[in-house]
Amino acid sequence: MSKQDPLAAIVGCCxxxxxxxxxxxxxxxxxxxxxxxxxxxxxxxxxxxxSHAGGEACVCDLTDVFDLSGPTISHHLKVLREAGLITGERRGTWVYYRVRPDLLAQVSAVLVPAAPESPAGMPPDREALPVVEA
Amino acid sequence: MSKQDPLAAIVGCCxxxxxxxxxxxxxxxxxxxxxxxxxxxxxxxxxxxxSHAGGEACVCDLTDVFDLSGPTISHHLKVLREAGLITGERRGTWVYYRVRPDLLAQVSAVLVPAAPESPAGMPPDREALPVVEA
DNA sequence: CATCTACCTTGACATCCGTCAAAACAGCGC
DNA sequence: GCGCTGTTTTGACGGATGTCAAGGTAGATG
Incomplete structure (x- = not known):
């Protein structure tokens, strides 16, 4: 359970x-x-x-998209980085970020609904259960 | 963008x-x-x-799993419900919850890494870019 | 109707979090 | 080394959130 690389904790996790x-x-x-x-x-x-061209984006590409200060964007990038979702690389004064597709794939796989191993014979009316009125 | 049913906003969303x-x-x-x-x-x-047997769980199945009070579990279930991830149904004094597999499928699909449409010819060393030292 | 169980809501509190200004760090060119 | 640009870190502030005690609602039973 490395704090520096959450991917290590998540790979093969779930x-x-x-x-x-x-x-x-x-x-x-x-x-x-x-x-x-x-x-x-x-x-x-x-x-x-x-989705950025080349699979990576420079911070300079990101900051103008939002009406937020530089430190805020930097803070958010740090949160993403520490969660293991992105990696950064400095090239001179510029910093480029990429996503970690392996982590996304893992997380995506955890969310996938019941696999085809779902029990056959489920009553079809189960899907029509009413939502609780709050 | 219905606040009551986030699924309506997310279906076909992304x-x-x-x-x-x-x-x-x-x-x-x-x-x-x-x-x-x-x-x-x-x-x-x-x-x-x-993952519960029958695809649904009663609150009474859930509360003893955690060392938390009833109101806390109830609050968390409410958050999940309002996010659209689960639906609840009262049966007598008991309340049963089910997940919404369609929402999970949607969210899972959004996270899937670059589809097979990824540009061919990507340099394979791209995957070995070093992580920025914080 | 009174009493019980199951569950949810309300309100208070401590902790966490998004934001920004100021400061600091990293790299480059002269 | 100095000045510049790009980026990150630090610290303060207001708002958001997890938790629980108290209280309320829903349904079943006698």
């Missing part, structure tokens, strides 16, 4: 949620990644980096 | 992150789901419900 409950430790590590993505600015930053 | 940046609105909706999963207790609750 069956799909629908198959097996997470342990307290697994939930602790995985929730850190979700919490990092739980802010709209950070989520947009992640998507900007992931 | 290309994979790696393909296209999220808009501010998309990020706002999606980050709400991630924020809901960004707490270890809530993530464990979600996994317990998702």
């Amino acid at each position: 069956e799909p949620l629908a198959r097996e409950p997470l342990s307290a430790e697994q939930a602790m590590e995985l929730s850190r990644v979700f919490k990092a993505m739980g802010d709209p600015v950070r989520l947009r930053l992640l998507s900007l980096i992931a | 290309e994979p992150l790696a393909r296209e940046p999220l808009s501010a609105e998309q990020a706002m909706e999606l980050s709400r789901v991630f924020k809901a999963m960004g707490d270890p207790v809530r993530l464990r609750l979600l996994s317990l419900i998702a």
Whole structure:
């Protein structure tokens, strides 16, 4: 459970949620990644980096997209970095960030709904259960 | 953008992150789901419900798993419910929760790394870029 | 109707978090 | 070495959040 590289904790970590409950430790590590993505600015930053031409984005490409100060963007990038979602590389005065697709793939796989191993014969009306009125 | 049913906002919402940046609105909706999963207790609750026999769990199955008070569990379930991740149904004095697999599938799909449309010819050494030393 | 169990809501509190101004650090060119 | 640009860190502040005690609601039973 390395704090410096959450990927090490998450690789091979978890069956799909629908198959097996997470342990307290697994939930602790995985929730850190979700919490990092739980802010709209950070989520947009992640998507900007992931989809940027060349698979990486310079901080200078990111800061003007938001009406926020430089330190705020820097702070958000740090949160993403520490969650293991991105890696950064300095090239001269510029810093370029890339996403870690392996981590995203892992997290994505944990969320996948019940695999085709779902029990056959489930009553189809189960899907129509009413939502609780709050 | 219904506040009562985030699924309505997320269905068909988003290309994979790696393909296209999220808009501010998309990020706002999606980050709400991630924020809901960004707490270890809530993530464990979600996994317990998702993997429970019969695809649903009664609150009474959940409360003893944690060393937390009833109101805290209730609050967490509410957060998950309002994020659209679970639905609840009262049966007599008991309340049963189920996950919404369609929402999970959507969110999972957004996180999937670059699809097979990735540009061929990417230099393989790109994966070995060093992590910035903090 | 009274009593019970299960669950949810309210309000208070301590802790956490997003934001920015100021300061500091990293790298470059002269 | 100095001045510049780009980026990160630090510290303060206001707002958000996890937790629980107290209180309330929903449903079942006698």
